[in-house]
Amino acid sequence: MDQEYTYLNGLAELGVGGAHRGGFKLTQNILSAEHIGEKTTVLDAGCGTGHTAAYVAQQYGCQVTGLNHHQLMVEKARKRVRTLGLPVQIVHGNTEALPFADRQFDLVLSESVIVFTDMPTTVQEFRRVLKPGGCLIAIEMVLEQPVSQQKLAHIKDFYGVSQILTEEQWVQLFQKAGFPSIHSEKYDLQFGVQNVPDFSLSEDVDVKYFEMLEHHMIMFESTKEILGFRVFRCKTV
Numbered sequence: 001m002d003q004e005y006t007y008l009n010g011l012a013e014l015g016v017g018g019a020h021r022g023g024f025k026l027t028q029n030i031l032s033a034e035h036i037g038e039k040t041t042v043l044d045a046g047c048g049t050g051h052t053a054a055y056v057a058q059q060y061g062c063q064v065t066g067l068n069h070h071q072l073m074v075e076k077a078r079k080r081v082r083t084l085g086l087p088v089q090i091v092h093g094n095t096e097a098l099p100f101a102d103r104q105f106d107l108v109l110s111e112s113v114i115v116f117t118d119m120p121t122t123v124q125e126f127r128r129v130l131k132p133g134g135c136l137i138a139i140e141m142v143l144e145q146p147v148s149q150q151k152l153a154h155i156k157d158f159y160g161v162s163q164i165l166t167e168e169q170w171v172q173l174f175q176k177a178g179f180p181s182i183h184s185e186k187y188d189l190q191f192g193v194q195n196v197p198d199f200s201l202s203e204d205v206d207v208k209y210f211e212m213l214e215h216h217m218i219m220f221e222s223t224k225e226i227l228g229f230r231v232f233r234c235k236t237v
Contacts, residue, residue, distance in 0.1 A: 022139060022187055022229060027052055027111065029187075030137060030231055034107065036060040043067065043105045043129065045095050046113030050077030050088065056109075057086045065105075066090045067098070095122040103131045110138040112229075115161050123177040127236065136179070136234040142167050144228045155227070158219055167230055174234045181235035186228065 036042070040062040044053040047066030057064045066081075066088060068074050074092045081088040093099045095110075096118050108126045126136050143152075143164045156164060165173065167184055174182045 022231075024051065024055075026139065026187060026231075027109075028055070030139075031056065031059075031109075034135070034137075036062055036107070038062055040107060041065075041105045041131075043100070043108045045098075045108055045110045045126065046116075047077055047090065048073050048111075050080040050090060052109065052111065053077065053088050053090070054081055054084055054086055057081070057088045058084070064088045065100075067093050067095070069094045095125060098125045098129055100129045102128055103134075104129050106131055106134050108134070108136045110136065110140075112139055112141065114138055115140055115164065116159075119163075119165075119173060120176065123173055127177045127179060130236045132236055134236045136174075136232070138232045138234070139229060140165075140170060140232065142170060142228050142230050144226060147226050151226070155219070155223060158215070164227070170230065170232060174232060178236075179234040180237055183233045184230045185233070186230055 036056070038061045040060065042053075042056055042062055042064045044050075044056065044064065044066045047053045047068050050066055053064050053066035056062065064086075066077055068077065068090070069092070071092060074090055077090045081090060091099060094117075095113060108130060110126065114122050123136075130136060141164060143166050147155075152164065156162065171182050171184060
């Protein structure tokens with residue numbers, strides 16, 4: 001087992017699904033507004049344990065592919081869809097070099113993924129694999145207000161990210177990748193206890209990962225005024 005105690009390794013060991021701000025109920029809410037049919041091709045980029053990928057396949061009966069760079073997450077996602085008997089393909093790969101052809105997907109869904117990658121490269125790859133008229137839906141954390149460099153460094157260090165963008169900076173990032181239509185929306189939905197994350201624990205999880213989860217909850221509460229999230233809907237032509 002990888003003994004590097006990072007936030008992403010913690011999510012993998014604990015098998016956390018719906019860990020993004022807004023949670024799984026937000027994902028369901030967003031997808032319900034999309035025109036998804038049986039012929040829709042969907043890429044869940046950074047699919048984690050396959051929670052969303054499995055839901056989309058069950059709910060809409062469409063062709064779903066999940067991708068993740070973390071081997072343990074891939075194994076848990078494959079186990080989930082296999083147990084549910086779903087024809088979802090789970091691929092081990094990197095968002096910065098997607099192993100897919102150009103113009104392959106109608107919809108790319110990215111739930112708190114881009115910020116953990118080389119962001120311009122990942123967004124350009126999402127644009128590449130989308131069909132004409134396709135859509136990228138990205139749920140990402142945003143910096144809501146100015147913060148001291150010390151505080152910002154602490155947040156970035158915990159999550160293992162190189163930068164945290166403002167809403168305007170995110171829009172500029174999508175524009176530079178070639179998306180002509182970008183809509184951002186701020187959700188203030190409070191979904192309550194039914195929106196707790198999904199867990200798929202590994203055997204003999206190191207106690208340090210539970211401590212990390214507790215630290216995450218403390219961080220989440222202490223940064224509510226600093227860190228928010230937006231849903232970005234980016235269309236191709």
